[in-house]
Structure formats: structure tokens, C-alpha cells
Amino acid sequence: MKVPSNNLKKNYLSVKNEIDSAIKRVINNSSFILGNEVENFEEKFSNYLKTKYCVGVSSGTSALFLSLLACGIGKGDEVITSPFTWISSVEAISNTGAKPVLVDIDKESYNIDSKKIESKITKNTKAILPVHIYGNPAEMNEILSIAKKYNLKVIEDAAQAHGSKIKKQYCGTFGDLGCFSFFPSKNLGSFGDAGCVVSNNKLLINKIKKLRNHGKFSKNNFDTLGFNERLSGIQAAILTVKLKYLDKWIK
Template identity: 50%
Template sequence: MIPFVDLKTQYQTIKDEINSAVIGVLESSQFVLGTSVAAFEEQFAAYCGAAHAMGVSTGTSALHLALLAAGIGPGDEVITTPFTFIATASAIDYTGAKPVFVDIDPVSLTIDPALIEAAITPRTKAILPVHLYGQPADMDPIIAIARKHHLLVIEDAAQAHGAEYHDRRVGGIGDMACFSFYPGKNLGAYGEGGAVTSNNPEFARRVRMLRDWGTERRYYHDLKGFNYRMEGIQGAVLGVKMRYIEDWTEARRQHAARYDALLPKNKVLLPQAITCRRHVYHIYAVRHAQRDGLQSYLHDCGVATGIHYPIPVHLQRAFAELGYKAGDFPYAEQAANEVLSLPMFPELQKCQQDVVIAALQSWQP
């Protein structure tokens, strides 16, 4: 079976460096935050072109804390996309605010800026675009709309480490940005992890306090905070992986280019590379109206695949109280019915990719 992702192979290529870094944390006994996390935060902020990076426990906690640091709370509204992992909307809900959805652009599958202004109300406080699959959202018009209406922009960059928009890295474009370091991400921890980046020192200060029980000095709690701290071992692992992220990103892009060149365009719709955006291909998702049949056929051919995501958030039972119905966001719903994610990881071999390509070429819809 050609794996969808192969974390073991990547570990073997950096095993000695990882083991040394982990042993260093064990010997230092700095198991929560500490010097390894601080060093990684400095590296990651510089990589994103941001002044600050704050390591946290998960990508979801990064979203939650960014929204809280922005002052989002009960009665507020945050505009976002329904075609995303549920954590995007859940983090808004955690604050007591309401997620308000607008449809996606059918080419990029990211939020359509042309639809945002119509969704703004007096209760709107922020826009939360998602850089989906490694493809940056169209940020310039989003920023312009936000500034016009005095709103904040918080990037969901959980799938977009190293992605660029007009030569600017995601993570340093909006007021804050949120990353996940779940193991399968382009930059993955060996466990859970996340980060918030920002150029605003006050937002950075508030996130640091909120992740650690609302304190700047132990046992003096100025805010109602959380235990969302990054573990020392994860900071050490991520610090090692930072040395390789650009090589891994270029490998993903080369694999995507080879898929683009060799997959049968008369059978599936391929993801689109958009001018002035650097797609980092966390996911390589093709589309077909008979997606489920294609997935079953590829499985029989020994190819593992994924679906990201089969049900848009506005149709999830967990958010039924928002009152959305089928047909409200047709492009998001169509994408959810059609997308199929093919094997994509830096260590993907040509011989493995050839199996994927041959299977798709032989499929008869």
C-alpha cells in the first residue's frame, strides 16, 4: 500500500538529531516551555516574518488564544469559511462568539473575499481566513476589507507552514496567525503542538499570559487563562525540523508538479497553482463528482487516500444551532463532495508516485 503520509521514513532521516535534542530536554528537565521552546519560537517567528511566536499545546488552542487576545467574546461574530477543519469554527465558539460563514472561491477553495462585506454586521469583530491545503487565501482584499470596517484579521495557517502570498510568508500578514504542529503537518511535532504569530507586542503578551493561566509572574493571575503551554520535547523536535522545512517544502512542490504533469486531466480536476501564491501542498487534492468510487478504486490498487473534508462545517450536526442548511454555500458543498487527497509527503518516491499516477490513468469513471 502506498501510504498517504509516512512519518517513520522522515524520522529515520533525522533520527540522530532528534534523539539528541530529546535527550537534551530530558537532561535539562525543562519539560514545559523552557529554553527549547523559546529557541524554537525565535526561529519560527523569523521564518514567518513575524516579530513574535508563542508556542502552545495545539493548533486549536492557538486559534482559541488568538481570538481571546483579540478581545473576541460573547455576542461577537467572526467571519470565516465553512470549508475547513471543524477546529476553525470550534475555536470561535469557545470564546462565546458566533462563526459566520461565507462561501469559498471555487478555484483556490479558500474564502471568497468578494462575499465578505455582505456578511459584516455591527457585531463582526474579525475575519478568520483559512490557508487551505497549503494554498494561501487571497489576503490583500481581505486586509483591505478588514481595515475599512475596523476588523482584525487572524490567519488560520494550520496547513500552510512556509506558504507565501505576494512574497510574504503567511503568519506575518494578518494581525495574528495560528499554526498547528500536529505530526502529519508540513512542520510536525512528535505529539501535539501549535503556535500563534504576530507583529503586535500586546497581542503576543496576552497570548503568552493566556497560555499559562493568565500569569506573567507565577501565582499572580491577571487574566483567566488556560494550561495551553507547549512541552519542551515538542519545542526541541520542532527546532530540529526547522533546519529542513524548506527542503521538505520544495520536495512537496516537486511532487505536486509531477502530479500536475502526469495525472490524467481528462479524468480529474487538479489543484490550481495561483499566480503570486506559493502553495506548499500540505494536501494534494484532486476533484471528481464520483469521488467515492475513485477512492475505492485507488484503495484496491494499493493507494491510500484521504478526504479533507467530507462535510462542510455549516452542515455539521455540532453547529446545527447556527441555522444553516444545504445549498447555503454551494461551492463549499460541491468541494466537500468531490475532493480526494492523494499521497503527499516529502519522502514520496517516484516509484510510489508512479503507482498513484498509473492507478488514476487506468480508472474508468
């Protein structure tokens, strides 16, 4: 079977008028960082996935990193993940000070082999970070069962899984947190770096909202060390346009 390459120019031309109008609107409104455009996309993407919350961030890598921090992952901890993934999955774990523990993949799905996870769990294991590689869903039911047994957090790397489902539930909505990338080559791609975190856990989402914006919890008030990982208004506006066509593009 031949899989055609993603033609970014062709993709843009198919929705050019809407994209150009959205960019012009952001410029006219000077809504460049966070603001209404970002909030609008967050609402629409969470509605699409049927999850309660969505937080736009600067990249898929940032989504993973901030999610791990929000779950309290740090030095001395271990996080189980797949060796067959983009570097961001392991990089994000390492940047928290935690140790990535690699579990071999299933030969059929190329995703982490859930049957091999338990043997890698130690007293330092704090989370499992499954990757839905190429949009092919990982064995989430089995992974969630293991996580529940050992009281572990589950952070999904759904960077390549926009619109992928297990039965009727979207990838990225099974674990405590789901992380998406909107890199230009993705099924749902922006015109630069962008990402988001989705969840039904309000406490974790509020932590990520603060962490993405320098630890800010209200105007000129900060109560924790954070980062500059905010989603821009232009990328959010572009993604809002493209989201309407996602199901058609991945059909």
C-alpha cells in the same frame, strides 16, 4: 497528478540522530514545559517567518482560541470564516461564545471568497478568520482591505500553510495574528499536539503568553483567568530540528 501520503516513520528516520539527541537533551536538562527549548524554537520560527514574535502553545486549536480571546472576541460577537476547513476554525470561535459566520469558498482556490465577505458583515462582526486550506494562500490583500474598511481584526488559520507565501511574504504574517498547528501530519509536525501564534503586535502577544499559562504574568502572580495551553520542551526541541529541513521538504 499523484500526491504521495505523508510517511511519518520515513520522515523521522531521515533526521533520527538529531531528533534523538534533542529529546535526550530535554530529558537531561528537565526542560519539560516552556523554558529554553520553547524560547529557542519561538525565536527560530519567528526568524523563519520574518515576524517579530512567536508564542508556542499546546495545539493549533489552542492558537486560534487564545488569539480570538486576545482580540477581545466573546459572547454576542461574530467572526467570519470559511466553511471548508478543519473543525477547529469554527470550534475556536464558538468556544469564545461568539458566532461563526460562514462565507462560501471560491471554486478555484477552495478558500474563502473575498468578494462575498462584505455582504456578511454586521454591526456585531469583530474579525475575519481566513484559512489557507492545504497551504494554498487565501486572498489576503483583499481581506486586509475589507478588515481595514470595517475596523476588523484578522486572525489567519495557517495550520496547513507552513512555508507558503504570497509573493515574498509568508502566510500567517499578514493579519493581526497568525496561527499554526504542528500536528504530526503537518509539513512541520511534532511528535504530539503543538501549535503557535505569530504576530508583530507585542500587546496581543503578551496577552496570549498570559492566557496560555493560567493568566500568569510573573512568578506566582496572576491577573486574569487563563488556561493550561503551554508548549512542551520536547515538542519544541523536535520542531527546532525539523524546521531546518522545512524548505527542503516542501520544495
